[in-house]
Amino acid sequence: MLLKQSARIHHLNWIREYLNPWVIGGYAIMVISLIVNLIAIHLGVLAQEVSIIECINYLLIPLAAWLIFREPLNKRKMAAIVVIMAGVVVFFL
Secondary structure (H helix, E strand, O other): OOOOOOOOOOOOOHHHHOOHHHHHHHHHHHHHHHHHHHHHHHHOOHHHHHHHHHHHOOHHHHHHHHHHHHHOOHHHHHHHHHHHHHHHHHHHO
């Protein structure tokens, strides 16, 4: 969501396009997420369980984009979310 916010802003040059608080914050959150996942796996959480939690992003990100950026949730996106969630359920049963 932070990277999307940065993309909506016109930047004066390419350096400011990549080195601004939105981009740095977005990548920092991704790194923190990776570290938390690795710590969880190290502490005994099964990789399968971590993967299920990560798949929830496919549901939450479009919902947040709709709420924050007013992006439309069309039938194609909704169908894709349903297929992904069904695939996760089938794969992990």
